[in-house]
Amino acid sequence: RHPLSVPATHLAKTAMAGVRKLARVVRHQGLHRLILALILFCLLSMAYLAYHVSAGPKIKEAPVPLPLGDCVATSVVGGGQRTPLFLPSQVSQRRHSVRTADTSRAEPVVLLFVESIYSQLGQEIVAILESSRFHYRTEIAPGKGDMPPLAWRGRGRYTLIVYENLLKYVNLDSWNRQLLDKYCQDYGVGIIGFYRANENSPSSAQLRGFPLFLRSNLPLWDYRVNPAAPLLYITKPNELEPGPLPADNWTTFLSNHSTYEPVLLASPRPAEPNQLPTHSHQQRALLATVMQDLGLHDGIQRVFFGGSLSFWLHKLLFVDAVGYLTGRRLSLSLDRFLLVDVDDIFVGKEGTRMKVAD
Template structure:
């Protein structure tokens, strides 16, 4: 069987997602990460209280694993169970309270709701809530009575843009645009009350547009649907951050990191320093027909050059095996030579 020629092989893969930066981000003062640390964090434990829908709920497990990955101790409580002790004399046992389903917080029995709210106000603890869609036969619009907030459910969206003016961002860079269809169906937020600050915007999925949108390629046009909000606590004294979907969308995990840092006054934040090593092991070890060609090598170098613009000193570490050198077809042997020549 003949090995595929260079003309028959697919081109090297390229990222299907690109972040389009706002020109204002070139200003280093704008890019500076938010500073959330204050003395308020001293009375908070390095722990989160997670209220889940059920002991085995998939969404609850995902949130717990994410919090653990940030080295945060987590106390998991099903919504049907009695709340654990929240404070320890003059200190708080939990730096943040997370609800897998924000509606469960609003529907707590009177006693549990009073306990949670008093704890949050006394120790300046914030709440994180994820909005889950209602039943298929349920209403597509939900109004949170007393909170001046309306939710529109089951929206199919694409692209996401962060609020450039929010002071929440620490890891994320505000003003960038994520391009692509958002996974699943979303809840979007509507309010004109001053307690709310919009955190993220999206557009209606283009598959629902009857005509081509001339402004679709604009970095700012059409972002009219709010997918995440911050409640500054002007109504009940409790800061909250609400997401219109769960952690299945990868950008929400980074937003969640900034959320935890902000609501805990820096108690639950990690250092911004990261050490990255990408080890491409045994790059010359491969069967004929699937080895690297010249195009693959140039794509690898181009990717390294692109990453070096953002990560000083970044480079791919390649494992060399002389016994397999020049053991491919003609195009692949040229790739081996180009790799060593680069």
């Protein structure tokens, strides 16, 4: 080897070792700076979050709700105040002119006529009766067959008759129809019937044996409750459903006989939204989808539903109809109890989810 090669190699190794040491120092200092930057960023983020949580809006107390009667007077459509559906004097006069049926001579049991044990509406009716703890008995609606025994030793077995299909009651043979009507008249028993339209239903017809006309398969708009209806108990007379109603197969009832009182009313749904009336004098027609028979025609009080129980307001009216037609013998209390689950509400800073007053 050349004498100068050894020192040169040594110098090269020394230089490389110095470069590596310098790189380690730089890397070490950079890692420290990165850790310090991350810690500083976390502290700033926590301070920013704490500031916004403490200075942010707290839970506001909900305003005291208005009584449902006041909501009607304050509801505004199109910038103008709605006209009351009925005057208070008409409501009170109408309610006092109707006498509640005396069902004391009949057992507090509901007789439910269904088309089949698997029918959807029949199961919905049964669910309401069971949840209300009303005693009932289910029978297949007879066409021309025998009617189940209705009375025993001068006492009625049922205080209310419910027909899942109103046509099963209307189209009874003359013998069974006279037998059932006579029982209802003697024992003060009422009848509830549901009429559900389908694609084969006539657009308009008269209910056989009644001064009552039907219009079927109608799309409706703006559901409202008639405050003059005597059967109202749980349901409040208020405009509850603005806008289009679900489904397009509603049935409405029309009659000029004094025995009929509309309970639920709606307007025909316009084809286009711009067809809605813009002035107060442009009143749309009101069609009755639930009609109450006050018994002035033949001495039997009835309630007719122009649809099923899929609409939630029909469920309330069905419970009210059961209570009214049975003289409150089958009725729910107006007391309600709420169970509130608050097991996870205490997580978080005080004032962000709950206040001391809550």
